[in-house]
Amino acid sequence: MYESVLIPTDGSGDMREVADHAIALAERCEAVVHVLHVVDDRAYGSIPDDVQQRVEETLTADGEDATKAIAQRALNAGLDTVREVRWGNPPAGIVAYATENDISLIIMGTHGRTGYDRYLLGSVTEKVVRVAPMPVLTVSVGDEDEDDEPLVGISMTDSTQEN
Secondary structure, three states: OOOEEEEEOOOOOOHHHHHHHHHHHHHHHOOEEEEEEEEEHHHHOOOOHHHHHHHHHHHHHHHHHHHHHHHHHHHHOOOOEEEEEEEEOHHHHHHHHHHHOOOOEEEEEOOOOOHHHHHHHOOHHHHHHHHOOOOEEEEOOOOOOOOOOOOOOOOOOOOOOOO
16 A cells, blocks of 8 residues: 655654654555655754854764664664655655655654744644645654653664564
């Protein structure tokens, strides 16, 4: 049913749960897993020129680490994977990538921003759900009061067991 799934990641610890669902579904469908990180370039436009290159390199490296962590889990499950880091508006970048690569299904977590930021900007997931021309599966993740340790550095072994 799904030939390819896209897992957009922000690198947060909540992505573990999203990746678990996405990889399990991709295994059942024998789908190619695409992992994408979109650095929000709007958030870094006012950085002084003398540090901008260093910030861009750091943010790109963080995106590479986040996509690599999930892609490695998919590879360990025997799935073909593709990963990419882009710069731009995250919701638009996710939908553009999905459209360009003929993605069958996008799988995302249900929260990222909270409180006032979410009220003003809306969540990335909500924006993708509204405009994506393909199905979007949302995974309810985390608790806003919990510590959000980054995905990078987690064990690459799959701890799920079939019952």
